[in-house]
Amino acid sequence: xxxxxxxxxxxxxxxxxxxxxxxxxxxxxxxxxxxxxxxxxxxxxxxxxxxxxxxxxxxxxxxxxxxxxxxxxxxxxxxxxxxxxxxxxxxxxxxxxxxxxxxxxxxxxxxxxxxxxxxxxxxxxxxxxxxxxxxxxxxxxxxxxxxxxxxxxxxxxxxxxxxxxxxxxxxxxxxxxxxxxxxxxxxxxxxxxxxxxx
Numbered sequence: 260x261x262x263x264x265x266x267x268x269x270x271x272x273x274x275x276x277x278x279x280x281x282x283x284x285x286x287x288x289x290x291x292x293x294x295x296x297x298x299x300x301x302x303x304x305x306x307x308x309x310x311x312x313x314x315x316x317x318x319x320x321x322x323x324x325x326x327x328x329x330x331x332x333x334x335x336x337x338x339x340x341x342x343x344x345x346x347x348x349x350x351x352x353x354x355x356x357x358x359x360x361x362x363x364x365x366x367x368x369x370x371x372x373x374x375x376x377x378x379x380x381x382x383x384x385x386x387x388x389x390x391x392x393x394x395x396x397x398x399x400x401x402x403x404x405x406x407x408x409x410x411x412x413x414x415x416x417x418x419x420x421x422x423x424x425x426x427x428x429x430x431x432x433x434x435x436x437x438x439x440x441x442x443x444x445x446x447x448x449x450x451x452x453x454x455x456x457x
Contacts, residue, residue, distance in 0.1 A: 285340070286340070288389045288396060290345055292389075292399075293337065293344050294349045295382060296329050296333060297326075297330065297347055298349075302319070302322060303321070303324075309367045310368055311364040311365050314416075315368045315371060318375070318410075321413070336395045340395060368417070373418055375414035375417070376415055379410050383404065383407050383411060390404060
């Protein structure tokens, strides 16, 4: 009877506990993170070859370095939890790479920036979820998030530049000026005028 009880207890602990589910979730996240890192390194290298703009090529170098570093950490975490780490991007990521490799110059720059914005936006959501975990995977996600946010900002600035030329830098200022004027501007000028009259 004791042995049956012990077996039941072990099964309950392994399969019924939230920690088992967490481990499965952590492993799924880690697998996708490592595949993603491989994909970003490949895209970074590609952008250094195919990109027209200096900003795109510099961003490619940043991606290659940062995601190589992240992959070393992620692989170490995978090993520490007894998981076999992937060794390449997934099928969809390979297909995206193949599509991008057929482009060059300004066309490449535009598609690359848009792809990086979409990709990093999605990744950040996944990493934010994983960062809540109280384990090695959660720590990896927390450590990596600032880098991903920096990549997203860079991609967004490149995306703005590529799609509209030079105006993006000026447009926030222009947008900022009309916003107060359009919101509740009438009282502000009147008050200033009133003060001057006094």
